[in-house]
Amino acid sequence: MTIYELAERTNNTAYQILRELKLLERWKEVGEPILVGAAAYRLMISPDIDMEIYCEMPNASAGFEVLAQCVKHPNVIAAKYVDLLDTEDQGIYYQMKYRHDDGIEWKLDMWLMAHDHPGPCARDLVEPLKTALTDETRRSILEIKQQIGQTLGLKVPSIQVYEAVIDDNVRSFDQFLIWQAAHNASGLTRWKPESVRKND
Structure with missing residues (x-):
């Protein structure tokens, strides 16, 4: 398998996971979700998916509702959050672990931030x-x-x-x-x- 084929396969799996969890659709109920990182550039090697979600005023409970829906999927094996609004990150971090059918464990990193976040932001x-x-x-x-x-x-x-x-x-x-x-x-x-x- 060439490096391009590996990257394409990893990217396709990432999009499959996003569809299975309806992750973009669920986050749209909270704000504006943007796929960032390697999945956005089609430069994926590691099983990691990164997202940023922008809203008027981030609050942890909004993200809990998204996680609550996603953890119903049998492949989601862990979920957590960390409130980092008062740090330089100025956001709320959510993470899920997803065990794919091939046994590979994926990490999904999601940041909920304000529309006027001063940056730097991966979306940019x-x-x-x-x-x-x-x-x-x-x-x-x-x-x-x-x-x-x-x-x-x-x-x-x-x-x-x-x-x-x-x-x-x-x-x-x-x-x-x-x-x-x-x-x-x-x-x-x-x-x-x-x-x-x-x-x-």
Whole structure:
């Protein structure tokens, strides 16, 4: 199986899970749900789905109703929330664990935030990153993410891979490790592709 085939299969499974849980439809009762992260860019390697939901005034109980419906599905094996409104994240975080029929456990991360959230927000990266991607950078990103996943104890925010490949021409896992050592970033980031920033 090629890296593209793996990514496409993982992406298709993600959308299947979203349909089974009717997750976008359920969150529409609360606010405006937006699929973000690797699923939005079709750069999926890991079994993780990310969403942001925007509303007038986030409150935990609204999300509980969504989770209450989803946990009725036999493949949902865990659910939790954390109120982080008073932190730099300024949102309410919900998580579900979903065990797919093939035995693989998926993590669904969902953030409920206000429409006027000051950012940075993942929604603001979706279109710029999709515009900046090429066949070459897509392949490099997928290969690096795959090797990160296969490296015990190594955890890297995907946005660092995107920045390294798209802005700094990193094309291999070894090159990425060198790049990361020189870019020891932490916390929230407002990064967007350099080509997009030049046109802003």
